[in-house]
Amino acid sequence: MKHRQLGTSDLRISPVGMGTWAIGNDFWGKVDDQESVRAIQAGIDAGITFIDTAPAYGAGHSEEIVGRAVKGRRDEVVIGTKVGIIRTEDDFVRNLKAESVLQEIDDSLRRLGVDVIDLYQIHWPDPNTPIEETMTALNKAQEAGKFRYLGVSNFNIAQMEEIRQYGDIVSLQPQFSLLKRDIEGEVIQYCLDNGIGIVNYGTLAGGILTGKFREIPEFEEGDNRAHFYPWFNKNVWGNIQSLLEVLRGIADERGVTAGQVAINWTIRQAGITSALVGAKNPDQARGNAGGGDFELTQKELNRIDEAYKKNVAGIL
Numbered sequence: 571m572k573h574r575q576l577g578t579s580d581l582r583i584s585p586v587g588m589g590t591w592a593i594g595n596d597f598w599g600k601v602d603d604q605e606s607v608r609a610i611q612a613g614i615d616a617g618i619t620f621i622d623t624a625p626a627y628g629a630g631h632s633e634e635i636v637g638r639a640v641k642g643r644r645d646e647v648v649i650g651t652k653v654g655i656i657r658t659e660d661d662f663v664r665n666l667k668a669e670s671v672l673q674e675i676d677d678s679l680r681r682l683g684v685d686v687i688d689l690y691q692i693h694w695p696d697p698n699t700p701i702e703e704t705m706t707a708l709n710k711a712q713e714a715g716k717f718r719y720l721g722v723s724n725f726n727i728a729q730m731e732e733i734r735q736y737g738d739i740v741s742l743q744p745q746f747s748l749l750k751r752d753i754e755g756e757v758i759q760y761c762l763d764n765g766i767g768i769v770n771y772g773t774l775a776g777g778i779l780t781g782k783f784r785e786i787p788e789f790e791e792g793d794n795r796a797h798f799y800p801w802f803n804k805n806v807w808g809n810i811q812s813l814l815e816v817l818r819g820i821a822d823e824r825g826v827t828a829g830q831v832a833i834n835w836t837i838r839q840a841g842i843t844s845a846l847v848g849a850k851n852p853d854q855a856r857g858n859a860g861g862g863d864f865e866l867t868q869k870e871l872n873r874i875d876e877a878y879k880k881n882v883a884g885i886l
């Protein structure tokens with residue numbers, strides 16, 4: 571995979587990135603930690619150099635697993651983690667107060683087992699804390715060498731404008747996939763105009779874009795993905811399956827998988843630096859990395875966009 575520069579930073583990352591929410595062993599059903607470590611390492615072996623995690627994923631567990639996986643391989647990866655969501659027993663609580671932010675950075679460094687975080691991202695805006703307070707704390711931590719670059723996630727243009735009064739951001743992490751395209755147009759253009767890279771999440775829309783679910787799945791207890799991603803709902807199921815038929819067709823013609831086609835479509839979109847894809851085991855990680863190893867033709871991209879317009883645009 572040919573690496574790409576992240577915004578105005580000097581970080582160069584793979585166009586397919588490793589998402590690690592599920593390996594926090596919380597919210598996505600039960601996962602095996604050894605298998606999670608192997609998944610991350612298989613992803614790195616297959617060319618993935620960007621790993622995204624967050625304290626909110628399993629209340630620190632995902633960061634610990636990432637730390638274990640990159641031990642001895644720190645210089646092969648760019649690590650992004652986040653700040654501002656506290657995982658309680660049954661909730662995700664926004665908190666960007668200075669005291670909490672400073673505590674979170676130290677906790678993340680310890681759990682990851684690293685001296686510096688490459689990309690530190692504000693996970694969600696916190697309407698109860700002035701951004702100036704948060705940025706004063708973050709600027710202090712950055713000056714102290716605790717992280718290299720700042721990014722934001724789930725911010726709109728007005729929120730990016732506001733935060734940039736207090737310091738630079740190099741990236742935005744929004745939800746974006748073949749099913750969720752609302753950043754197209756204004757948000758992507760804003761990022762392009764201002765040198766802000768985009769590392770999108772939900773690239774496989776919670777796995778549905780692999781095409782592996784032929785019927786609406788009944789997820790095991792503890793797997794709450796259907797509450798986060800609305801694609802497993804019967805109102806939209808048929809529309810998504812029609813789009814998947816086109817992905818499967820292109821995949822068969824090329825000898826790749828539908829998931830790889832969905833990933834490749836994503837990293838071919840203007841403004842997208844790296845598409846985060848979650849993986850629970852080595853096979854998935856290798857397969858997802860393979861989504862960056864070919865280039866869909868313009869004709870294939872058009873076929874996908876036509877199928878999207880016909881079947882999926884505007885359904886949600």
Ligand SMILES: NC(=O)c1ccc[n+]([C@@H]2O[C@H](COP(=O)([O-])OP(=O)(O)OC[C@H]3O[C@@H](n4cnc5c(N)ncnc54)[C@H](OP(=O)(O)O)[C@@H]3O)[C@@H](O)[C@H]2O)c1
Binds near residue numbers: 591723775780
């Ligand atoms: N900033 C934010 O607010 C935010 C929000 C969500 C996610 N994220 C980040 O973005 C990452 C990616 O998004 P995501 O993990 O939510 O969803 P995703 O990448 O759309 O889907 C990941 C899931 O799809 C299935 N899958 C993945 N690769 C597969 C393959 N090759 N074959 C078959 N199934 C496969 C796996 O679950 P099963 O095997 O169980 O089906 C996996 O857990 C997250 O891990 C996280 O790092 C950030």
